[in-house]
Amino acid sequence: MTPASSMNAALERQPPRLMLADPILTMTGIEKSFGDVRALRGVDVTVYPGEVLGIVGESGSGKSTLLRMMNLEDMPDRGEYHLALPGQEDLNLFTLDRFSRRMLRARHIGIVYQNPHLGLRMNNTSSGNVAERLLMAGERSFAVLRARAKESLDASEFPISRMDARPSELSGGMQQRVQLAKAIALEPALLLLDEPTTGLDVSVQALVLDTLKRLQRERRITMVIVSHDLGVIRTMADRVMVMRNGDVVEQGLADQIFQDPQHEYTQQLVHAKL
Amino acid sequence: MNMHTPLMSASPLVLSVEGLAKHFEMHHLNRTLFAFENVGFELREGEFILLKGENGAGKSTLLRTxxxxxLPRAGHAFYHTREGIIDLAxxxxxxxxxxxxREIGFVTQFLQARPRVAAEELVAEPLRxxxxSYAQAIEEARRWLAAFGVKPELWAAYPSTFSGGEQQKVNLARALILPQRLLFLDEPTASLDRNARHALVSRLAELKAAGVAMIGVFHHPDDVADLIDREISLEVKTIADGENNVAE
Structure with a gap:
């Protein structure tokens, strides 16, 4: 059997579904080019409530571009994006204007970037960074803002004694915790993680992943995590999507992707790591 | 072979496997490894099937498939849920x-320990x-850790630091804490001490009596001799290219 035909066998495995809840996120036919480079070539993504979808692939595979589109920061050339938010199931979010996208993002989507400068104001306090997210959702009482920021920082295992320190005064691991606290402050429908532990020391990386795992376990937050690090994906993900050159080459349950990868590229990736 | 046919045929069907096949495409070797072909059997509520066969016959591979x-290569595995029938293949x-x-468990000797999660929390997680509730789940987890012989001073410690044997006990407690409908057992007794083995077998007997369907591979089937209703044998496959490429 050729790689192509074995791939078809894996893809045909998806439907029919028997009994599950509807997806929380559905993206279809996402295409994006930057000049002559086709970054995404008609990608479909489905994410179900409470699960962690891991997206792996080397640099340039399109995984981060896709995540930015999930965060409505970036728009595709073609494709649709639906989130199962009350009353908005039928709305293609890519048709929203810039302001509506921003409001929707603030209210329903949390993100942790690899680079904390993208997610935080370095000269605001840590609690202030979290409160900013709450302010955008309309909260105005100082006492409530502070209490909720504290609760969110605490859930992210950030030391409360340092909640008024500026991110610029904190270590990389602590900055990621502030980003996380900001991202979960409004209990988002979707938490996006873009290489959240890349660049951290291994021991700090384990602590941050552990916090994410605990949050997922306790709050059943739906997460999409992008990483080139297979160890991170293996620790975190329920399902895995493997990307290469703007295409999805394979997707499956995490244990299946790591124990019985079907596609030649996935086999190379997994065997190179193990 | 112990056959309890009258009782078993009266019990509702849990799993019906037909023509199941598995082989592995190793792209970098440009080779196919055959595991098993045309496997078929039925498994009913409360039934316990022992999988037999030499090393390389594909016993563990069948359970993982x-x-x-x-991913199976061909065939069906119809699982009868309360909501309807679903083909696991x-x-x-x-x-x-x-x-x-919710319903299907896999019990193996290997624990995938997560960093910084206490043994009792790991065991309690399926219940949670x-x-x-947290308190109830932890209480139940401690009961099972004790039954499998994990010392109380280790309950709040991280299993990633435990010896292999202790890790296995934590793993078994976790895998068996939540009553499921279908359990795959992949050599769960291997390298267990006598007390832990006894705890495991009595838990399996309890689950069987409660109607859990089980199919398993055991290095020492004598451990579970009283539980076995039927045996299925898998044979080592020889392959087209003449080389003995088999998957365990």
Missing amino acids: LYRSY LAADVDIALLRR LAGT
Whole structure:
């Protein structure tokens, strides 16, 4: 059997579904080019409530571009994006204007970037960074803002004694915790993680992943995590999507992707790591 | 072979496997490894099937294929849920993930210890995900850790630092804490001490009496001799290219 035909066998495995809840996120036919480079070539993504979808692939595979589109920061050339938010199931979010996208993002989507400068104001306090997210959702009482920021920082295992320190005064691991606290402050429908532990020391990386795992376990937050690090994906993900050159080459349950990868590229990736 | 046919045929069907096949495409070797072909059997509520066969016959591979850690190449595995019948060979990944959370368990000797999660929390997790309160889940977890012989001073420690034997006990307690409908057992007694083995076998007997269907591979089947209803033998496959490429 050729790689192509074995791939078809894996893809045909998806439907029919028997009994599950509807997806929380559905993206279809996402295409994006930057000049002559086709970054995404008609990608479909489905994410179900409470699960962690891991997206792996080397640099340039399109995984981060896709995540930015999930965060409505970036728009595709073609494709649709639906989130199962009350009353908005039928709305293609890519048709929203810039302001509506921003409001929707603030209210329903949390993100942790690899680079904390993208997610935080370095000269605001840590609690202030979290409160900013709450302010955008309309909260105005100082006492409530502070209490909720504290609760969110605490859930992210950030030391409360340092909640008024500026991110610029904190270590990389602590900055990621502030980003996380900001991202979960409004209990988002979707938490996006873009290489959240890349660049951290291994021991700090384990602590941050552990916090994410605990949050997922306790709050059943739906997460999409992008990483080139297979160890991170293996620790975190329920399902895995493997990307290469703007295409999805394979997707499956995490244990299946790591124990019985079907596609030649996935086999190379997994065997190179193990 | 112990056959309890009258009782078993009266019990509702849990799993019906037809023509199941598995082989592995190794692209970098440009080679196919055959595991098993045309496997078929039925498993009913409360039934315990022992999988037999030499090393390389594909026993563990069959269990992992049914659990969908491996993708089947052909055939069907119709699982009878309370909501209807679902083919484990073709079902969507999300459905398999849901079934694993609620109804289908895989018990192996290997623990995938997560950093910085206490043993008792790891064991309690399936109950918590099923909606049991934290306090109740932890209490139940401690009961099972004690039954498997894990010392109380280790309950709040991280299993990633435990010896292999202790890790295995934690793993078994976790795998068996939540009563499921279908259990795959992949040599769960291997390298267990006598007390832990006894705890495991009595838990399996309890689950069997409660109607859990089980199919397993055991290095020492004598451990579970009283539980076995039927045996299925797998044979080592020889392959087209004449080389003995088999998967265990």
